[in-house]
Amino acid sequence: MIRIILAALLLASPVAAQDMTQPLVIAHRGASGERPEHTRAAYELAIEQGADFIEPDLVMSKDGHLIVRHENEIGGTTNVADHPEFADRHTTKWMEGRTVTGFFTEDFTLAELQTLRARERLPALRPDSATHLDETILTFQQVIDIAREASARTGRVIGVAPELKHPSYFTEIGLPMIAPFVEIVRQNALDAADSPIVVQCFEVGPLRELNGLIDSPLAQLMSPSGGPADLPDILYASMVTPEGLAELAAYADWAAVETAMVIPRTPAGAAGTPTSLVADSHAAGLKVVVWTFRAEDIFVPVDYRGDLPGWIRRFYDLGVDAVFSDFPGVAVNARD
Structure with missing residues (x-):
């Protein structure tokens, strides 16, 4: 109740609404190109740089808390290996058709x-x-x-774009994500269609379930290869056809796609001819958010190396509604 009252007070305060006439900039794991991902420092820097949304990836702890990590395996993004008291937590697990070795959030309490x-x-x-x-x-x-405090401090709405990571896996091991997620969304008055939140997932079932529980905007994540872990017979490629996008629009508000689904790479690694995905999505009533823009040469087409702003502007010119970037300040400057 206290959080709902706080949300109402903030909405009633002079906080500038997001400008939906220009593309939104979503800080991918915060300003993760300049600070360790999913940390307060990364989120605060992203907000300082002008990001409209900050993105927390969500996994589960052993005692049922929603933890912000890109993956439930945390050996590569924390100092857990330096803690001898946790050495016996190192293990190998079977996840979504493959074995993964390391330290896993579901084996630790908050x-x-x-x-x-x-x-x-x-x-x-x-x-x-x-x-x-x-x-x-x-x-x-x-x-x-962090987002709410920054909204009050800066006078502009800072949204959140949480991604549910591996929800089917967590359900299988007895740590379902949907109920605790919905509880937090409702407690924070983020369950309306115009709430400053976009909920993402690569799986389809959780988004369909959420569509019946909350009115928050939902985004179907898709990549050039593979398909949803909960629908092994479906490929993302079939979901971005005009027919697939029409079906997607029945439960989601956004098509959230990797850059190559909008501008493919040529065999030489250059930017190719844009697809019709943006126009097709808009025709289906969907907004389009593209991921992920990074500055390092390994992540950029050969003809845009050293020119991340120019690469991002290619997508703005195609009419995308939002971008994810590890360098949100670059994306903001390229837009503004």
Whole structure:
């Protein structure tokens, strides 16, 4: 009740609404190109750089809390290996058709996870970010609080774009995500169609379930290869046809696609001819958000290396409604 009252007070305060006439910039895991992903430092920097939304990826703790990590395996993004008291948690698990070895959030309580410190995922590519060593692991509620406090401080609405990671897997191991997720969304008055939230998932079933529980905007994540883990006979490629997009629009509001689904790469690694995905999505009544824009040459077409702003502007010119970027300040400047 206290959070609902706080949300109402903020909505009644002079906070500028997001400008929906221009593409939104969503800070991918925060300003994760410059600070370790999913940390307070990454989110605060993204907000300072002008991001409209910040993105928390959500996994589960052993005691049922929604934890903000890109994956439930945390060996590569925390200092858990430096904790001898947790050495016996190192294990191998079967997840979505493959074996994964490491340390997993579902084997730790929230209290244990918050004794760990986040680490840069790509230290060789991002050495400056790797120097930030003291950031704690956040919960979903803490990220909502960061966005809400920043909204009050800056006078503009800062949204959240949570992604449910591996919800079918977590259900299988007795840690279903939907109920605790919906509870937090409702407690924070983020369950309306115009709430500053976009809920993402690569799976279809959880989005269909959420569509019947909350009115929050929903985004179907899709990539050029593979398909939803909960629908092994379906490929994402079939979901971005005009017929597939029409079916998608029955339960989601956004098509959230990888850059190559909008502008494919040529065999030489250059930017190719744009597809009709943006126009087809809009014709189906869907908004389009594209992921993920990163500055390092390995992530950019050969003809745009050193020119991330120009690469992002290609997508703005095609009429996308939002972009995810590890460097939200670059995406904001390219837009503005």
